[in-house]
Amino acid sequence: MSDPQKKNGISRRNFLKGMGTSVVGTATLSSTHSVLAAAETGPHGARIVGPDRVTITFDVNGHSHRLAIEPRETLLDALRDHLGYTGSKRVCDRGSCGACTVILNGRTVLACSMLAIDADGAKIETVEGLATDNLHPVQEAFVKHDAMQCGFCTPGFIMSGVMLLRKNQNPSSKDIRNGVSGNLCRCGTYPNVFSAIAEASNKMKKGG
Numbered sequence: 001m002s003d004p005q006k007k008n009g010i011s012r013r014n015f016l017k018g019m020g021t022s023v024v025g026t027a028t029l030s031s032t033h034s035v036l037a038a039a040e041t042g043p044h045g046a047r048i049v050g051p052d053r054v055t056i057t058f059d060v061n062g063h064s065h066r067l068a069i070e071p072r073e074t075l076l077d078a079l080r081d082h083l084g085y086t087g088s089k090r091v092c093d094r095g096s097c098g099a100c101t102v103i104l105n106g107r108t109v110l111a112c113s114m115l116a117i118d119a120d121g122a123k124i125e126t127v128e129g130l131a132t133d134n135l136h137p138v139q140e141a142f143v144k145h146d147a148m149q150c151g152f153c154t155p156g157f158i159m160s161g162v163m164l165l166r167k168n169q170n171p172s173s174k175d176i177r178n179g180v181s182g183n184l185c186r187c188g189t190y191p192n193v194f195s196a197i198a199e200a201s202n203k204m205k206k207g208g
């Protein structure tokens with residue numbers, strides 16, 4: 001009777017042995033990768049960091065922070081989980097909703113889609129830094145126009161609105177729509193958001 005475990009000349013034992021060899025091969029590849037990742041420069045002079053934690057520094061709302069972070073962590077991880085700036089929200093965590101919008105070196109970025117190590121040395125503004133003694137005019141207008149329901153999207157809309165008004169003090173309604181076009185609101189507060197930004201623009205023009 002033929003061996004049921006032996007088909008096409010390959011026994012079950014030999015097949016498993018072969019698998020073992022493959023696993024060893026994979027492990028060897030990974031450790032080679034780790035050695036490469038630990039190097040400071042790659043084949044074309046690219047900076048390679050990790051796999052251990054990397055020390056970075058950046059400024060958030062006027063405060064300097066230094067932290068040791070894994071190279072895989074995002075700017076949103078750094079802000080929320082390491083530094084406690086929970087104003088920027090993690091909603092989609094994949095760059096499609098805008099809830100994590102912050103201002104970095106004068107432009108809006110999605111903190112969930114940027115590695116923290118790429119923000120090394122940057123100047124970052126989050127929603128927590130907008131109010132001083134009083135709310136920022138954009139925040140005030142959001143309250144007045146009831147431009148939020150659950151509020152998850154709100155910090156992102158506010159940061160986009162603030163950045164828009166820094167670049168354009170006299171935005172048309174089309175400019176306002178374009179300015180916050182990367183921000184999504186599942187509760188559908190768009191009309192109130194647009195009115196709030198328009199009002200903040202008028203107030204800021206008058207020096208409010």
Ligand code: FES
Pocket residue numbers: 089090091092093094095096097098099100101110111112113
């Ligand atoms: S949480 Fe970053 S874009 Fe949605």
Ligand code: FES
Pocket residue numbers: 147148149150151152153154184185186187188189
């Ligand atoms: S207020 Fe709920 S998602 Fe915008």
